[in-house]
Amino acid sequence: MPNSRDRISRRRFGVRAALAGSLLPAAAQAQQGRGAPLDPPQAAEVESRYNEAIRKYGSRLNDQQKQRIRTILTANERMLSHIREFPLDNGDTPATILKLAEGK
Amino acid sequence: MLGEDILYLTVGELSQRLRKKAFSPVELTQSYLDRSQKLGPKFNAYVTLTPELALEQAKAAEKEMMAGKFRGPLHGIPYALKDLVAVKGYPTTWGAKPFAKQTFDYNATLVEKLNAAGAILIGKAAMIELAGGLGYSNGFASLTGAARNPWNTECWTCGSSSGSGAVVSAGLAPWALGSDTRGSIICPTSWCGLSGMRPSFGRVSRYGAMAIAWTMDKLGPMARSADDCGHILSVIAGPDPKDHDSTFQSPFKYPGADLEPRKPLRIGKLTNVFPRLDSQVDAAVNTALAAMQKNGAHVTEVEMPEGPFEDAAELTILIEAASSFEKLIQTGDCAGLTDPLGQINGYASDVFSSSDYLRVQRVRTILQKRVDKLFDNFDVLAAAGQQSVASRLTPGPRPQPQPPAGDRAARGEGRGAAANPQANGNANRQPDGVSSLCGLPALAVPCGYNTEGLPMALQFMGRAGNDHAVIAAARTFQSFTDWHKRHPKIEA
Numbered sequence: 001m002p003n004s005r006d007r008i009s010r011r012r013f014g015v016r017a018a019l020a021g022s023l024l025p026a027a028a029q030a031q032q033g034r035g036a037p038l039d040p041p042q043a044a045e046v047e048s049r050y051n052e053a054i055r056k057y058g059s060r061l062n063d064q065q066k067q068r069i070r071t072i073l074t075a076n077e078r079m080l081s082h083i084r085e086f087p088l089d090n091g092d093t094p095a096t097i098l099k100l101a102e103g104k
Numbered sequence: 105m106l107g108e109d110i111l112y113l114t115v116g117e118l119s120q121r122l123r124k125k126a127f128s129p130v131e132l133t134q135s136y137l138d139r140s141q142k143l144g145p146k147f148n149a150y151v152t153l154t155p156e157l158a159l160e161q162a163k164a165a166e167k168e169m170m171a172g173k174f175r176g177p178l179h180g181i182p183y184a185l186k187d188l189v190a191v192k193g194y195p196t197t198w199g200a201k202p203f204a205k206q207t208f209d210y211n212a213t214l215v216e217k218l219n220a221a222g223a224i225l226i227g228k229a230a231m232i233e234l235a236g237g238l239g240y241s242n243g244f245a246s247l248t249g250a251a252r253n254p255w256n257t258e259c260w261t262c263g264s265s266s267g268s269g270a271v272v273s274a275g276l277a278p279w280a281l282g283s284d285t286r287g288s289i290i291c292p293t294s295w296c297g298l299s300g301m302r303p304s305f306g307r308v309s310r311y312g313a314m315a316i317a318w319t320m321d322k323l324g325p326m327a328r329s330a331d332d333c334g335h336i337l338s339v340i341a342g343p344d345p346k347d348h349d350s351t352f353q354s355p356f357k358y359p360g361a362d363l364e365p366r367k368p369l370r371i372g373k374l375t376n377v378f379p380r381l382d383s384q385v386d387a388a389v390n391t392a393l394a395a396m397q398k399n400g401a402h403v404t405e406v407e408m409p410e411g412p413f414e415d416a417a418e419l420t421i422l423i424e425a426a427s428s429f430e431k432l433i434q435t436g437d438c439a440g441l442t443d444p445l446g447q448i449n450g451y452a453s454d455v456f457s458s459s460d461y462l463r464v465q466r467v468r469t470i471l472q473k474r475v476d477k478l479f480d481n482f483d484v485l486a487a488a489g490q491q492s493v494a495s496r497l498t499p500g501p502r503p504q505p506q507p508p509a510g511d512r513a514a515r516g517e518g519r520g521a522a523a524n525p526q527a528n529g530n531a532n533r534q535p536d537g538v539s540s541l542c543g544l545p546a547l548a549v550p551c552g553y554n555t556e557g558l559p560m561a562l563q564f565m566g567r568a569g570n571d572h573a574v575i576a577a578a579r580t581f582q583s584f585t586d587w588h589k590r591h592p593k594i595e596a
Binding site: 069080 | 319411412415416418419422436439444445447448449451452453454455456460462463464465466467468469470472
């Protein structure tokens with residue numbers, strides 16, 4: 001059985017398929033800007049987070065700042081997608097306290 | 105006033121002369137103070153000078169030295185602190201307007217250690233606001249304006265330890281403290297022609313220093329030689345119960361001239377970093393490593409391993425900074441920051457989820473192990489300090505034409521999100537992303553000057569905890585080169 005970290009995740013497969021077939025909806029393509037395009041679930045997550053940020057802080061922001069928030073959230077989503085593509089097993093523990101690796 | 109021939113000496117050389125009574129601590133301190141008062145504004149190098157404290161400390165050092173008491177390598181030696189470190193009774197602005205009047209009623213652990221060593225604080229160095237913790241677009245994002253590079257005042261020093269770079273490069277102090285969450289020591293060190301070290305994570309206590317990202321913040325020296333970095337680290341490092349992440353249980357000892365690198369020194373030259381590496385920088389690094397090989401090192405090409413290192417580093421900083429600066433974000437006081445990105449970035453970071461953070465940290469553990477494995481075969485990894493020389497200072501929201509890899513925030517939206525290494529796969533690794541995420545020590549040294557006279561740098565990275573390896577490698581390089589002895593011509 002191959003190591004799970006060598007396999008392509010379903011999300012990554014979906015992204016590749018979407019790229020190959022230009023399957024992204026217009027709304028998602030409009031959001032993508034620089035970098036890899038967002039797939040529909042990612043675009044929906046960006047929208048959800050945008051709405052949450054605006055609910056909490058929208059009264060402090062002008063239209064230009066709101067648009068920039070959306071761009072930032074899109075960029076953050078791209079970074080998160082790379083983290084989510086990375087296969088993890090049940091026992092992989094977080095570096096919540098950085099333990100320095102000390103080699104052999 | 106002492107001349108540049110003295111003021112550009114290393115800490116080690118100054119200490120020797122103080123012992124021989126070639127000049128006194130007061131004379132030395134007054135000379136650096138005079139020069140700082142005269143030239144500091146030209147480079148926007150300082151937020152605050154501390155002449156009263158400096159002269160008080162200098163007189164105390166002088167009295168002890170006259171009595172034959174020498175506390176160690178920093179006794180009687182002036183220095184500057186990045187203005188994110190608390191000094192009792194003095195402003196500690198974090199480089200940001202919302203904190204312009206902030207003071208603390210205690211000293212940072214590091215300041216206490218420097219006081220005990222007899223070092224002399226001459227001022228608080230300028231910095232990028234919040235050390236870039238909420239993002240920024242260019243070098244102007246600072247309470248005190250853009251720090252100007254002494255090698256060319258139309259260029260930036262890089263950040264976020266921008267003032268520390270200017271102070272040492274302009275000969276206003278022999279060393280300055282910087283902080284590095286992701287590249288904030290290595291980048292200004294590289295662009296200002298200095299020798300600067302980011303110690304292993306947990307080596308130096310951060311108690312009393314502003315936090316951006318607890319699992320990535322480091323404090324370290326920016327000086328004139330690798331040897332100086334070793335001496336300074338031996339004073340400021342050590343366990344501290346006040347810093348939860350103080351990792352090492354024993355003090356850091358630096359044996360000076362007795363520190364020898366492993367023989368032969370095994371250097372891994374990284375081949376998959378800095379895809380847009382400046383050709384002159386590339387040539388300088390190759391020449392430097394060829395010289396290392398000629399002097400007995402084994403240099404072998406190696407690749408940084410695959411994995412989302414840069415994204416993990418960036419996300420860790422974004423999410424932890426949203427917590428560190430929670431009050432600033434929730435009160436809306438972030439609107440008082442200079443940079444338009446810094447004013448709003450915290451709002452976007454505030455909607456990350458706890459599962460986002462934990463997933464990043466679970467991936468991080470695996471990435472650490474991947475990198476650590478490289479050091480089974482190498483004592484140090486080597487790469488350019490930065491992919492380019494210092495960039496021109498350009499105001500406005502647009503990113504710099506060639507932003508430094510060590511300063512991801514200057515790339516545009518988010519903290520580095522605009523230039524995502526994964527877009528080009530593993531051929532686009534950023535050394536600072538990998539080494540900062542994994543807590544590795546790094547030391548950058550000058551390795552040449554380009555056709556415009558701007559410094560170019562080589563950096564060595566070591567296994568987490570093996571700070572001696574990077575100091576030894578850099579010291580070896582400086583034993584047969586003199587790039588680090590050059591300094592800019594400063595016109596008053």
